[in-house]
Amino acid sequence: MAIWLSRLAVDRWRLVEACKPGEGADAEPTVLISETAHGPRIEAANDAGLAAGARPGMRLADARALCPGLKTAPSDPPGDRAFLETLALWAQQWGPWSALDEPDGLLVDVSAVAHLFGGEARLLADAQAAFVRRGLTARLAIAPTAGAAWALAHFGPERAILDPPRDGEGDHAEHGGGGLPHTPRLAESPLRQPCGLPPPRPGEDMLADLPVAALRLGDDELTVLRRLGLKRIGQLGEIGRDALHRRFRSRSPEANPLLRLDQLLGRVAEPLLPVVATPDPLVQRRLMEPIRHRQLLDQVLADLAADMARELESKARGARRLELGLWRVDGEVIVRSLEFAGATRDPAHIARLFAGKLDDVDAGFGIELLRLRAPWTEALALAQGDFERRQSEGTSLAECIDRLTVRLGEKAVRRPVIHASHIPERAQRWQAPLASEPASQGQLAFHQRPLKLLDRAEQIAVLYATPDGFPQRFRWRGQVHDVARVEGPERIAPEWWREKSTTRLRDYYRIEDDEGRRYWIYRHGLAGDGRGGAPDWFLQGLCA
């Protein structure tokens, strides 16, 4: 069964606005827009908007010219997709498997299911009614193949049903008088016999009258077919396979009408990716007596963590994120979430980290329900407990990082990684400590870099022989340093592909003063480079 939610974006917008079709906000012409490089573009329009002349794909400015009072709302493709996923799970009430058909369709496998609803027509009526109840516009069709169902849902009659072939019926249809205009040609095609393709099936006439767009082809292929004068699916059969094969050689089905035709007729298998619901591990405790004291809360939390550890262990998974919901007697919900550096299911660790987050919980008249959910889990194999492990052996790295991040914040615990850039402050980036290191080029061994880099290079006053002599003496933070030894300059040009053309180059010097203190300083620009006045000097790094 194919379900086409023809107005998905608009329907969802209307459900969010909580208004019935044609009432409230929906009564005014409204369009859903997305920002593009050429200004806002209309993604979808409601009925009033369509009546006013707005069409999907138009620029908003053009539509405003037609209808000055057009209201806009931002479109939300990720939200639509997430909604479609929940709908796919919901649609499994009509069949055991359902798959997404992006951007606005669903496919449900209803093989051998229809009799439970009293026949295919009743199944469709039931589904149609369910979608109407949810306030969604849907067109439905049932066919033996996903491709045919899709074609009928989009371009066929309302609630079309294409019967599957019964044994032996195909032969009659082949020679039957009321057959298709193209079937005899297909059957006589020389390609057809050696391949051992099955004979054409009844119901193909229903498909043969559909436009070629029902083959789920890309825009380019549709244009080619239109130029060739091929408008109906039936016409494709009339010109022979080899002629089409010469023109469409692509192996991807979207670009090859022959493959799509075979999928439509069930000659080629078309696997679907089913949507399978994976319920998040969830444990909860209802309390007979609402708790108001921290000590009891800690106890219940420890119990919950132990339950969660058992739950995760049974699935051989570890939690990366946990959400704790505390339901108060007066209906308030307090939510605390926790993210781990590595997958874990150690109850003591979980309870300890949550304890640090519960200090500001206001229990009010008491907390009566605690629920712990793990929305993000990772596989974590069952491991045997270490028999000889003592308490004094310390924590693991992931546990330690969890404790640090919970107290100091996500941004405080990081690891430096190399980034591809010449500019020293950009050559290092910071990432989460346990994330894998990005691939990088080898570093040049003859470049000596300082041990520490100041967050902002500090301006210094330097005595040097203009225009580009060695620095001889400089003042930094109120103290004068006499330069004893110097190496340089190492010229680092600005990254012209990302900076303004007036950015000045830098000449770096590694210097040592008379007391042995080593610094990394640079002259910002050259005298007379036309990008400012006399060059400034900066101290950027402290060498070991």
Added chain:
Amino acid sequence: MDLSAFLKAGELAPLGESMPRWRPGLGAARHSEVFASGREASGAAAALALALDETAGRLDERSVLWVQDAAALKLGGRPYRPGLPEQLRHRLIHVVAKKAEDLLFALEEGLRCRDFAFVIGELAGNPKALDLTSSRRLGLDTERYGVPLMIVRLDAGRDLSSARMRWQVRSAPSAASRWNAFAPGAPAWHAELFRARTHAPGEWILRDDGHGLAADRLAATQRTEPPDHGDLAVAAGSRSLAAG
């Protein structure tokens, strides 16, 4: 904890004379403090060199925790990966602590973690939170979990501390560069061990000789200045408290 392994205070005074002088590769001190000026990176560099010397000989691929407080970050900047010692570049985990209390917490958690080769804490000045009690707490943790701790004190007075070895470090003129006579060469530091539990004090020039840490001992200079009775608490830090 088994206290019998430690020496009594009375045994220490003669021991200080009889014990060998400190030299690289001894690997004795788990808890050290390095005092340095905030105008140079010599403190962190010498602390890294001493910590690497401590763990030398062991093929160690465990991470290294480097905790800085906000003041130290502002004073001396953050670690820069291309300039770190080669064997540390991919192992560093850096923590920024806003306050000294957070820094002590991070150090303590780092010491309790078995997956750290060593822990470096860098803080500026003499914050109130880092008193003798918290210092002793850190010392006990290092001994219990066996993770060495180096604390770099930038622009700090020599206050009370339970560190086993306390160094005063400043930059020293570097060795001659191999290719360019006018260029700064391999870094060197002047390090004064002014308090240690099992070693006699002394002064060294520390440098990296390509194989590890090398130290050239400087001849003991005669101290002729009169004892300073100004600030007893501060002065106590430079004497050995236990040995009296």
